[in-house]
Amino acid sequence: MVTGINKTTDEDKIRALIDGWAKALRTKDVNGIMSHYAPDFVAFDLAPPLQHGADAFSKGLEDWFPTFEGPIGYEIRGLSISAGNDAAFSSSLNRMTGTKSSGEKMDLWVRATFGFRKIGDQWKIAHEHVSVPFHMDGSFRAAVDLRP
């Protein structure tokens, strides 16, 4: 079935896209990261406000990366990809590790959802949603200490 073959290829291409994105993140390469996104993409990120466009997102990375000493650890676990002919989405639990300039160690698991659109022949990230839940004990503390 041609449909089946196309689907497999698209899933492979998206997996490679995510791999490339994560590599760029680990090496704090802002331009490398941004090359994986559609120009009009919308991010729901860990930090306020509720949503960010490409410019604010890129600026956020530029501000955030220097707060780490050396490279960032980025592990992607349980990646699930659902790909159609020109739209797709993925979900995974991602672990960010590193040492902050202050010397503090960071070890944070987040939930990551990506929406992809095929633009011409190329898959791009059109939407990204990264978050942690928050405790429902009235404290409204972000749950930054969860493990899968």
Add this chain to the structure above:
Amino acid sequence: MVTGINKTTDEDKIRALIDGWAKALRTKDVNGIMSHYAPDFVAFDLAPPLQHGADAFSKGLEDWFPTFEGPIGYEIRGLSISAGNDAAFSSSLNRMTGTKSSGEKMDLWVRATFGFRKIGDQWKIAHEHVSVPFHMDGSFRAAVDLRP
């Protein structure tokens, strides 16, 4: 173009699916809500843990709904849908309002991302990610007071 016609129809179907889902949520109809999901769906929800399967998600709704007096307000703003032939995703900013049994008013904007898969002839929610960001001032407070 046949592709174009199919895409419009799929987007319409997904919009109707989201409408039906929101209506069921407003009336606290757990079975009605659950009928919109694929059996193996995975939720990244406001509350811990990092992810929930269908059983835990349904149980969470059953526990959560009685904490409200009367119906829940649920507004969906800026809904964007990208639909392929058998995978799609959406993003929006959603406002939840209501009165808790304690008398406390709730008015919360969240970011909502859905992943959809076409199962047979029917679109279903295969993945859901609902969150708020958290403040990066060292307090780790969930940002429950943001407005779009």
